Amino acid sequence: VSEDNASSQPFKRRPRYKGKNPRHFEDKYKEHDPARYADTIAKVIASGKTPAGQHLPIMVDSVLDALKLKAGQRCVDCTLGYGGHAGAFLKQLQPNGTLLGIDQDPIEIVKTNARLRTLGFPDVSLITYSRNFAQLPSIMSELGWDDGVDAIFADLGISSMQIDNPERGFSFKHNGPLDMRMNPNTGLPASELIQKTSATELAIWLHEYSDEPFANNIAQGISGQMFDTTLSLERAILKSLPNSLKHENRSLTIRRVFQAIRIQVNDEFKALDRWLSILPDCLKPGGRVAVLTFHSGEDRRVKKGFQALHRIGIFSDICETVTRPNIEECNTNPRASSAKLRWAIRA
Ligand SMILES: C[S@@+](CC[C@H](N)C(=O)[O-])C[C@H]1O[C@@H](n2cnc3c(N)ncnc32)[C@H](O)[C@@H]1O
Numbered sequence: 001v002s003e004d005n006a007s008s009q010p011f012k013r014r015p016r017y018k019g020k021n022p023r024h025f026e027d028k029y030k031e032h033d034p035a036r037y038a039d040t041i042a043k044v045i046a047s048g049k050t051p052a053g054q055h056l057p058i059m060v061d062s063v064l065d066a067l068k069l070k071a072g073q074r075c076v077d078c079t080l081g082y083g084g085h086a087g088a089f090l091k092q093l094q095p096n097g098t099l100l101g102i103d104q105d106p107i108e109i110v111k112t113n114a115r116l117r118t119l120g121f122p123d124v125s126l127i128t129y130s131r132n133f134a135q136l137p138s139i140m141s142e143l144g145w146d147d148g149v150d151a152i153f154a155d156l157g158i159s160s161m162q163i164d165n166p167e168r169g170f171s172f173k174h175n176g177p178l179d180m181r182m183n184p185n186t187g188l189p190a191s192e193l194i195q196k197t198s199a200t201e202l203a204i205w206l207h208e209y210s211d212e213p214f215a216n217n218i219a220q221g222i223s224g225q226m227f228d229t230t231l232s233l234e235r236a237i238l239k240s241l242p243n244s245l246k247h248e249n250r251s252l253t254i255r256r257v258f259q260a261i262r263i264q265v266n267d268e269f270k271a272l273d274r275w276l277s278i279l280p281d282c283l284k285p286g287g288r289v290a291v292l293t294f295h296s297g298e299d300r301r302v303k304k305g306f307q308a309l310h311r312i313g314i315f316s317d318i319c320e321t322v323t324r325p326n327i328e329e330c331n332t333n334p335r336a337s338s339a340k341l342r343w344a345i346r347a
Pocket residue numbers: 055056057058078079080081082083084085086102103104105108131132133134155156157158159160182271272
């Protein structure tokens with residue numbers, strides 16, 4: 001600290017954490033400052049974890065192979081997240097190409113926009129919008145891109161920044177307010193949604209979105225109640241399960257229930273269905289789309305949507321099978337394990 005700063009800004013001690021290493025998201029100050037602590041970040045990644053406040057992009061080479069970007073093209077990353085894929089796209093689009101990055105998370109997109117702008121690409125090569133990707137046609141109209149784009153990408157679901165931050169209320173591993181909204185400025189938090197939803201409707205979500213075998217018991221056990229925190233919801237789910245159920249099956253149930261509620265809170269399938277229906281009008285002839293999905297509900301929709309558009313000749317080609325991450329990637333990033341990549345080409 002320079003003398004000037006020292007006199008104007010009093011020294012502030014970093015809050016102490018218990019034990020040798022920080023365990024809580026907010027205490028991991030080195031991981032939150034990757035530019036300064038690159039060695040810590042490398043160690044965390046080598047141990048198979050995602051550094052706090054970051055997201056490791058999945059199957060980057062396969063995504064690039066599917067999109068076949070060229071210099072000067074227009075590409076849309078509909079789920080900007082931490083910007084890992086976006087950074088790779090920006091590189092391939094140079095010179096004269098443009099990347100439109102969309103994310104409905106108004107908190108993370110500000111940081112990602114700033115981070116991507118330090119990578120050395122011309123300022124005009126990146127445009128970001130904090131919106132739902134279902135609104136892609138209106139964003140393209142605002143940009144005067146009515147003649148379409150060359151490539152569209154979506155990496156569905158939530159980012160590690162969202163799930164690892166207890167304040168966002170997605171996690172059952174760390175206690176936090178039961179929120180789960182990717183965009184906290186819109187819709188109802190999970191706590192209110194559960195309170196105002198009937199057991200019958202809750203059971204339908206659990207069944208349809210996560211194939212939950214105990215959907216009815218859990219829906220009866222949680223509907224109409226106010227759970228302020230993620231841990232209070234977790235406890236109520238566990239109480240609804242038969243005592244004989246094994247520990248690992250209990251954990252899987254918690255994961256599935258949180259997933260189903262998150263899908264409903266963010267109306268994820270409605271946005272995905274809408275996005276699949278507007279793709280053909282947004283792509284130029286020969287334009288390519290690639291999608292990463294993380295559970296069967298998403299993958300089924302993408303597969304059926306692509307097949308239907310292929311049958312009627314709107315897509316000239318679609319992938320025959322999904323591409324999966326290799327074992328090395330799954331080892332360094334276990335969050336990649338459930339990923340499936342599909343692609344299609346506009347006729
Ligand atoms: C898996 S992350 C993307 C990670 C990104 N590819 C990267 O390399 O960092 C998914 C992101 O999509 C955003 N998202 C999910 N559904 C969305 C939607 N319907 N509209 C806009 N953004 C969405 C989430 O807020 C989250 O930031």
